[in-house]
Amino acid sequence: MTIKVGDKLPQATFRLMTADGPAAKTTDDLFKGKKIVLFAVPGAFTPTCHKNHLPGYLEKAAEIKAKGVDAIMVTSTNDVFVMDAWAKATGAAGVIEFLSDGNADFAKEIGLSLDGSGFGLGTRSQRYSMIVEDGVVSSLNIEEGPGKAEISGATALLEKL
Numbered sequence: 001m002t003i004k005v006g007d008k009l010p011q012a013t014f015r016l017m018t019a020d021g022p023a024a025k026t027t028d029d030l031f032k033g034k035k036i037v038l039f040a041v042p043g044a045f046t047p048t049c050h051k052n053h054l055p056g057y058l059e060k061a062a063e064i065k066a067k068g069v070d071a072i073m074v075t076s077t078n079d080v081f082v083m084d085a086w087a088k089a090t091g092a093a094g095v096i097e098f099l100s101d102g103n104a105d106f107a108k109e110i111g112l113s114l115d116g117s118g119f120g121l122g123t124r125s126q127r128y129s130m131i132v133e134d135g136v137v138s139s140l141n142i143e144e145g146p147g148k149a150e151i152s153g154a155t156a157l158l159e160k161l
Contacts, residue, residue, distance in 0.1 A: 001111050002110065002111035002112060002142075003110040003111055003112070003137060003140065004137070004140065005137050005138060005139065005140055006136065006137065007136070007137050008135050008136050008137075009027045009031055009110070009132060009135050009136070009137065010027065010106075010109040010110065011026060011027055011028070012026065012027050012101070012105055012106040012109055013025070013026050013027075013105070014026075014027075014030065014075065014099040014100060014101055014106065015079075015080040015083075015099075015100040015102060016080060016083070016097060016098060016099055016100065017080055017081075017083070017084035017087075017098070022080045022081075025099075027106075027135065028135070030071075030073065030097075030099070031132050031134070031135045032134060032135055033134055034070040034071065034132075034133075034134070035068055035069050035070050035131070035132070035133050035134075036069065036070060036071050036072075036073060036131070036132045036133075037057075037064055037069050037071075037072045037073070037129065037130075037131055037132075037157060037161075038073045038074075038075065038129070038130050038131075038132055039053065039057060039072075039073075039074050039075075039127075039128065039129040039130075039152060039157070040074070040075045040076065040107070040112065040125040040126065040127060040128050040129075040152075041053055041054065041074060041075075041076045041125065041127055042076070042077075042114060042116065042121070042124040042125060042126070042127060043076055043077070043078060043116075043121065043124060044076050044078045044082050044083055044085075044086035045082075045086055045089075048127075048147050048148070048149050049076070049127075049149075050086075050090070052149045052153070053127065053149035053152070053153060054074060054086075054090055054092060054096070055090070056149070056153045056154035056155060057072055057074070057092075057096060057153075057154045058090065058091065058092045058095060058096060059154065060154040060155065060158060061095050061096065063158060064154065064157070064158060064161065067158070067161035068161075069131075069161065071097055072095070072096045072097070073096065073097040073098075073099055074096055074097070074098055074099065075099040075100075075101050075106065075107075075125065076098075076099075076100070076101065076124075076125060077100075077101050077102060077103075077104045077107060077123060077124050077125055078100060078102065079100055079102045080100040080102065082100075083098040083099070083100045084098065086098065101125065104123040104124065104125065106125075107123070107124070107125035107126070108123070112125060112126040112128055112142065113125060113126070114126045126142060126143065127142075127143040127148070127149060127152050128140065128141060128142040128143060128152050129141045129151075129152035129153070129156075129157045131157070131160060131161065139157075139160045141156060141157065141160075
């Protein structure tokens with residue numbers, strides 16, 4: 001069943017890169033007591049994700065945070081090393097937090113996984129954005145197809161803050 005507005009995020013563990021190497025962080029570690037913008041992409045470095053979705057959030061990060069948002073996070077089913085390389089390659093390291101959902105556990109748990117096996121991509125996350133307040137979804141914007149980043153983009157999300 002797909003997560004919806006008013007639902008609490010399920011318990012899940014993400015991997016993210018720290019100064020000491022990869023670290024595990026739970027949904028409670030990341031979302032409890034905070035207002036977070038989370039967006040998901042099917043894959044780091046893929047065309048729509050790399051050229052459209054992520055750049056909008058990087059460009060509008062200050063505006064988003066000025067609306068009382070504690071952090072902007074992106075998740076993908078790529079491993080933590082790919083996510084770290086993507087953060088560095090885009091200049092988003094330190095501005096946006098990059099969360100690896102390498103086994104798609106979180107994507108599956110919230111009902112937003114995507115079967116990309118026909119393209120050799122395995123299980124991926126659908127493209128979406130959400131506002132999460134103290135672990136509860138207050139806004140959810142799911143794209144109809146993986147090649148679009150319109151209703152889940154930074155400009156559309158800013159209108160919901």
